[in-house]
Amino acid sequence: MAAILSVSGSPSATSRTTRLLRHLDDRLREQGHDVISLEVRDLPPQALLGADFRHPAIVEATALVERVDGVVIGTPVYKAAYSGLLKSLLDLLPQYALSGKTVLPLATGGSTAHVLAIDYALRPVLSSMGAAHIVQGWFTLDKDLTAGEDGTLTVAPGAAEALGQVTDRFSAALGGRTTVLAPAG
Secondary structure, three states: OEEEEEOOOOOOOOHHHHHHHHHHHHHHHOOOOOEEEHHHOOOOHHHOOOOOOOHHHHHHHHHHHOOOOEEEEEEEEEEOOOOOHHHHHHHHOOOOOOOEEEEEEEEEOOOOHHHHHHHHHHHHHHHHHOOOOOOOEEEEHHHEEOOOOOOOOEOOHHHHHHHHHHHHHHHHHHHOOOOOOOOOE
């Protein structure tokens, strides 16, 4: 199966965006993929804001992008665009870092007014970075994501179904199974 990098562009330690990505990472693993998680907020701020391309953490993040077949990019929407934190990382990656990659863009936000942020803000950047295939992304309202105190995530049924479909399309584009098998009993 494919190697996938799951990138959270949220600056928050208690991010619903990050929890959603980790939830979808599990689905992709169940479909046979090798998923590596990257939280941009864990990268050194001075390296990101100072455009330190040679910082070991940035070099490692670049190498992760280079070695995978697909990338899931999740971001909260702020002011009708993806997060500045995610932008900082994308700016440090090589111009064609996504060349030959299949990409799934995901966003979360508090209002349906931000639904188009994926298509009008994030998709053009991913395309300019050479993504071979950007599958249909998905915007999830914050109200459809309930974070438990134990770190669990509950996704509202309608949102869960839609997210499952876009995740399965991404998996299929990478050559993976598109149905989650029930555990052997």
